[in-house]
Amino acid sequence: xxxxxxxxxxxxxxxxxxxxxxxxxxxxxxxxxxxxxxxxxxxxxxxxxxxxxxxxxxxxxxxxxxxxxxxxxxxxxxxxxxxxxxxxxxxxxxxxxxxxxxxxxxxxxxxxxxxxxxxxxxxxxxxxxxxxxxxxxxxxxxxxxxxxxxxxxxxxxxxxxxxxxxxxxxxxxxxxxxxxxxxxxxxxxxxxxxxxxxxxxxxxxxxxxxxxxxxxxxxxxxxxxxxxxxxxxxxxxxxxxxxxxxxxxxxxxxxxxxxxxxxxxxxxxxxxxxxxxxxxxxxxxxxxxxxxxxxxxxxxxxxxxxxxxxxxxxxxxxxxxxxxxxxxxxxxxxxxxxxxxxxxxxxxxxxxxxxxxxxxxxxxxxxxxxxxxxxxxxxxxxxxxxxxxxxxxxxxxxx
Numbered sequence: 001x002x003x004x005x006x007x008x009x010x011x012x013x014x015x016x017x018x019x020x021x022x023x024x025x026x027x028x029x030x031x032x033x034x035x036x037x038x039x040x041x042x043x044x045x046x047x048x049x050x051x052x053x054x055x056x057x058x059x060x061x062x063x064x065x066x067x068x069x070x071x072x073x074x075x076x077x078x079x080x081x082x083x084x085x086x087x088x089x090x091x092x093x094x095x096x097x098x099x100x101x102x103x104x105x106x107x108x109x110x111x112x113x114x115x116x117x118x119x120x121x122x123x124x125x126x127x128x129x130x131x132x133x134x135x136x137x138x139x140x141x142x143x144x145x146x147x148x149x150x151x152x153x154x155x156x157x158x159x160x161x162x163x164x165x166x167x168x169x170x171x172x173x174x175x176x177x178x179x180x181x182x183x184x185x186x187x188x189x190x191x192x193x194x195x196x197x198x199x200x201x202x203x204x205x206x207x208x209x210x211x212x213x214x215x216x217x218x219x220x221x222x223x224x225x226x227x228x229x230x231x232x233x234x235x236x237x238x239x240x241x242x243x244x245x246x247x248x249x250x251x252x253x254x255x256x257x258x259x260x261x262x263x264x265x266x267x268x269x270x271x272x273x274x275x276x277x278x279x280x281x282x283x284x285x286x287x288x289x290x291x292x293x294x295x296x297x298x299x300x301x302x303x304x305x306x307x308x309x310x311x312x313x314x315x316x317x318x319x320x321x322x323x324x325x326x327x328x329x330x331x332x333x334x335x336x337x338x339x340x341x342x343x344x345x346x347x348x349x350x351x352x353x354x355x356x357x358x359x360x361x362x363x364x365x366x367x368x369x370x371x372x373x374x375x376x377x378x379x380x381x382x383x384x385x386x387x388x389x390x391x392x393x394x395x396x397x398x399x
Contacts, residue, residue: 054161104119112178209229348372
């Protein structure tokens with residue numbers, strides 16, 4: 001870890017203006033805002049006094065609209081001071097389809113502040129196709145830029161643009177941008193890390209839902225933190241399982257005592273840093289419905305996890321009356337089955353007999369047997385039980 005320099009003391013820190021602290025805070029707040037950097041970009045635009053500031057998170061390309069966040073100097077009648085602006089569609093379309101390959105202001109040295117005039121003189125810029133067909137139409141002329149790359153490889157481009165009749169960017173403005181460059185890089189790293197984590201979480205959550213498994217996540221107090229769609233439906237139904245004061249309970253008193261004891265055991269083991277075993281139990285339901293199956297699994301805790309309102313226990317619930325949503329198309333692609341053959345295999349995996357499948361599909365028993373024989377040949381199995389096992393263990397349910 002880099003230690004403070006010898007000139008850094010409480011006295012010198014006390015001289016740093018509060019406005020600078022707030023500016024840095026907006027940079028770090030950016031990844032957490034619903035509209036990323038909705039506070040930072042307007043603050044930077046006002047501070048640098050430019051017509052527009054843009055943060056390019058993914059540059060436009062021929063087949064990619066890109067991701068560009070903009071804050072434009074408001075007009076006198078602008079009533080949306082807290083919102084970021086989208087560039088006019090013609091600007092994005094023109095840049096993506098014609099001028100991104102001509103843009104001279106790309107691939108800047110990382111974390112170095114560069115002005116367009118450092119690359120092209122005013123005369124060279126005015127003579128360029130990029131200016132004539134793009135910048136001039138957008139009403140822009142002077143550009144100040146900073147590129148930064150986070151360790152995972154995400155490149156972000158920060159651009160400040162002024163009109164032709166506005167002054168060049170000053171040395172003080174360049175120095176300010178250089179000073180916040182490390183903070184911008186770390187802010188981008190936080191954004192990229194959060195984005196990747198959210199994407200992975202959504203992927204796994206979607207896969208669990210495709211497998212028709214209800215999931216409930218509890219914190220260290222046994223309170224419900226999150227539920228997936230299937231779990232919410234089960235809890236809303238209130239048959240066997242319910243929520244009482246943010247806690248998961250089983251309607252059956254003996255089974256609920258067993259559940260609470262298992263949760264307490266897992267949570268205490270987590271607090272002590274001990275390995276906890278997975279617990280499983282059955283949940284009876286009324287009305288002749290099949291019992292639910294519950295599996296309680298401890299959630300791995302990071303070494304430096306703070307442990308307050310953090311995931312501690314995952315509860316996975318299987319409902320025998322829910323069918324896994326194996327995709328007919330995916331199963332067909334996996335084993336080169338026709339749609340009719342894939343549908344027959346899926347129905348067999350749900351417990352139907354061949355006779356019941358032929359009746360449900362409105363086909364003759366002879367046709368059903370012929371399709372099953374073809375499925376056996378294509379999948380390499382020779383028995384109906386093996387086919388059911390193959391379907392259930394395949395990735396078709398994730399399709």
